[in-house]
Amino acid sequence: MATTYDDGLPKHHAATQNEKLVIAASSLGTVFEWYDFYLYGLLATYISAQFFSGVNETTGFIFALAAFAAGFAVRPFGAIVFGRVGDMVGRKNTFLVTMGIMGLSTFAVGLLPSYASIGVAAPIILLIMRLAQGLALGGEYGGAATYVAEHAPEGKRGLYTSWIQTTATFGLFAALLVVIGFRYGLGEEAFAAWGWRLPFLISILLLGVSMWIRLQLNESPVFQKMKDEGTTSKAPLTEAFGTWGNLRWVIIALLGAVMGQAVVWYAGQFYALFFLEKTLRVDGATANILIAIALALATPFFVFFGWLSDKIGRKPIILGGCALAAMTYFPLFGALTNAANPMLAAAQASAPVTIIAHQEECSFQFDPVGKNKFDGSSCDVAKAYMAKTGITYANIDAPAGTPATVKVGTVSFTAPVPTSMVGPGKDAAIAGFQDALKVGLAEAGYPPKADNAKINKPMxxxxxxxxxxxxxxxxxxIAAMLVELFPSRIRYTSMSLPYHIGNGWFGGFLPTTAFAMVAATGNIYYGLWYPVVVAAATVVIGLLFLPETFRRNIDE
Known part of the structure; x- marks a missing residue:
């Protein structure tokens, strides 16, 4: 006799209208939450001008960085807090709460007075709102994924939950479209003055719609069954992380699946955009359009690979993607240089740049507050200028006391020794060196920015x-795999923490980490070692320890 659900339906069946509503409502709500989360990043320039203008430049920039990073940093804590609530109170009510927090926090940013109006309270309140957003997102994903998976027919969890996986990309699209629409509709001047608030304010409408839709849903059948039988967890944090039997699976999920997934996700969408704009010097509008087209073409494959994982398993697809990323990132980003800025690629091949200097005299060329002039040594003067150009260079050690030399092809430029100069003479010598090097790079074929007409856009x-x-x-x-890995009574708590540590920390800080690695070495591709090593480590750990889960019964 075939196994059936409580409603009499066989476990393998066509999606019912109620199940379609579950997928649509859960996905739509999650899209709105990602929309809210991404707005800060897209409008960071305007936010910085409004909320950090009254403090000194260094302090303001530190606050801006802290506010941006806060949303990533607190996501695991949101997973712990709301995961516990979700396992004790229910899936539906918990992600209604997280949606409310996210929507109201975003709306409040649109109303928040500037620094000019209320002083230092403005950036402090902004930071609190950003923390609230991160906490809410930390609780939202696990709830939505668990809720959809627990409604899905046996054998279709990958397909059903893959719709949740499309929401981050759709949220980014929504935020981009709204911001672009208001910028063009109002004009740059009006948008900078007050129009930047409108994308935040209209989020209250999105919140109302998504809350209304989700209120039409019932509780997850798996959780309702546990509640009716009195078998829900009374201490989900203790059961999830206080017992080695479950904690080991949390660790394996993080290291053997999620951390690799996270770096591939952020490298493929965010770091690729950063690389185009900051390193290859493609103008921002063109870079945004090109990556938007690519994401639009790729988005249906979230659903395809979710469906495929129901047929062949989660593990080979996730680990296969990590392995392919580790093997192809360097050639793919090299090809991206050739296609997006062929003049730069040609110059790097014909006239490679080398800095010959005593390495112990060279500072770490990464300054998060933008105040260090890097003019304390000859090497610093040379590397500081090259760091601004975004041009890759090699390092060769030289004897102590030797002035740094920048070699462009066969032509050398000797940097001044700042310690032997003071006042205007020092500044003039540095400026003269920079001007000469700028001319030398241009004569060697290095372009100041990508020529839009020469970009091979299809490639x-x-x-x-x-x-x-x-x-x-x-x-x-990944959502289906995480749901299947943990027992239903502590599923929300257990799956949320590794997901948000992986994506909030390993993934969220990838652009900053990779940029620091590039700045430290001068090699524009060196930052790729971060996702490559993490993805490769995930493949090894996953092959050794991660179980296959796609045939598991999740009703227990």
Whole structure:
């Protein structure tokens, strides 16, 4: 006799209208939450001008960085707090709460008075709102994924939950479209003055719609069954993390699946955009359009790989995507340089740049507050200028006391020794060196920015699409795998923490970490070692310890 659900339906069946509503409502609500989360990043320039203008430049920039990073940093704590509530109170009510917190926090940013109006309270309140957003997102994902998976028919969890996996990309699209629409509709001057608030304010409408839709839903059948039988967890944190039997699976999920998924996700969508704009000097509008096209073409494959994981398993697809990323990132980003800025690629091949200096005299060329002039040594003067150009260079050690030399092809430029100079003479010598080096780089064929007419746009889209396809491989099946890995009584808590440590910390800080690695070495590709090593480590750990889960019964 076939196994059936409580409603009499067989476990393998076509999606009912109620199940379609569950997927649509859960996904739509999560799209809105990602929309809210991404707005801060897209409007960071305007927010910085409004809320950090009254403090000195260094302090203001530190606050801006802290507020941006806060949303990533607190996501695991949101997972702990709301995961516990979700396992004790229920899936539906918990993600209604997280949605409310996210929506109201975002709306409040649109109303928040500037620094000019209320002083230092403005950036402090802004930081609190950003923390609230991160906490809410930390609780939202686990609830939505668990809720959808526990409604899904046996054998279709990958397909059903893959719709949740599309929401981050759709949320980014929604935020981009709204911001672009208001900027063009109002004009840059009006948008900078007050129009930047409108994308935050209209989020209250999105909140109302998504809350109304989700209120039409019933509790997850798995949780309702546990509640009726009195078998819900009374201490989900203790059961999830206080017992080695479950904690080991949390650790394996993080190291053997999620951390690799996270770096592939952020490298394929965010770091690729950063690389185009900051390193290859493609103008921002063009870069946004190209990556938007690639993401639009790749997004259906979240669902495809979710469906495929129901047929062949989660593990080979997730680990396969991590392995492909580790093997292809260097050639793909190299090809991206050739396609997006062929003049830069040609110059790097014909006239490679080398800095010859005593390495112990060289400072770490990464300054998060933008105040260090890096003019304390000859090496610093040389590297500081090269760091601003974004041009890759090699390092060769020289004897102590030797002035640093920048070699462009066969032509050398000797940097001044600042310690032997003071006042205007020092500044003039540094400026003279920079001017000469600028001319030398231009004569060697290094362009100040990418020539839009020479960008091979179809090839750039194809490369970005390939990077995004790796994202869909690792991300499409991950929700179903995490749901299946843990028992129902502590599922929300257990799956949320590794997901948000992986994506909030390993993934969220990837652009900053990779940029620091590039700045430290001078090699524009060196930052790729971060996602490559993490993805490769996930493949090894996952192969050794991660179980296959796609045939598991999650009703227990």
């Amino acid at each position: 750039v889209v194809a490369i970005l699409w390939a990077l995004a396809m790796l994202v869909t491989m690792v991300y499409g099946p």
